[in-house]
Amino acid sequence: MRAIVEMPLEDARRINTLFADIDDTLTKDGRLPACAYQALERLLEAGIAVAPITGRPAGWCDMIARMWPVSGVVGENGAFYFSYHQESRRMRRVFAINDDQRADDRKRLKTVRDRILAEVPGTAISADQLYREADLAIDFCEDVPSLPASAVDRIKRIFEEEGAVAKVSSIHVNGWYGAYDKLTMTRRFASDVLGLDIDRDKDNIVFVGDSPNDAPMFRFFPNACGVANVLHFQGRIEAEPTYVTAAEGGHGFVEVADRLLAARKGRTAA
Structure with missing residues (x-):
């Protein structure tokens, strides 16, 4: 990983789209600092399309799509995207899995939930679970005392033993049924909403993240950036960002x- 100040200005100058995780990427200690929100506004005003790509639930993402200075949001690790059209006051909601299948999957996840709670002491269901459409979020440090890495690994293994996909964020282990992740729904969102082919245009896109569930994005985007706390996951992340x-x-x-x-102003950042 190279320092962000080493990103060549010519590479930075051609960036027209920025995707970013939320927890511990836009936030710090569980809160969104004013400087990060202002940065979203500054990017949008400069003509750079911005979209959060998060593991957070549908209920949160509806608010974010409506109220934040963003083009849309991909939520629950790729289960859907929401994009709000200000002029028509209409929300576009696109899901990777249909309604009936999501209902069936939620029933299967109840079995996984019960097993994790029984087998991994100290963990809990995420406080935002009520607002989720497609996945199960297990809290290992947000509202519970931090669990050791061995416990986090055990949670992930239980999901996988039950046939689910599991990804580790900085605060949760998220599990779901279905062949999607952050990258697959980002590709769909970019095409539908931004008119971008990310396979063709990936050199013009930056992704910013911080944790193992961002690995598909780190691997795909050549100019991917990690905030400094990504260094906590060295050795436990499948792909690292180019910059930090x-x-x-x-x-x-x-x-x-x-x-x-x-870079757009032709000068070096302070």
């Missing part, structure tokens, strides 16, 4: 935004 910031969380995200915006 000096600061953690939302403050690191501001470093990425500053680099892109400075």
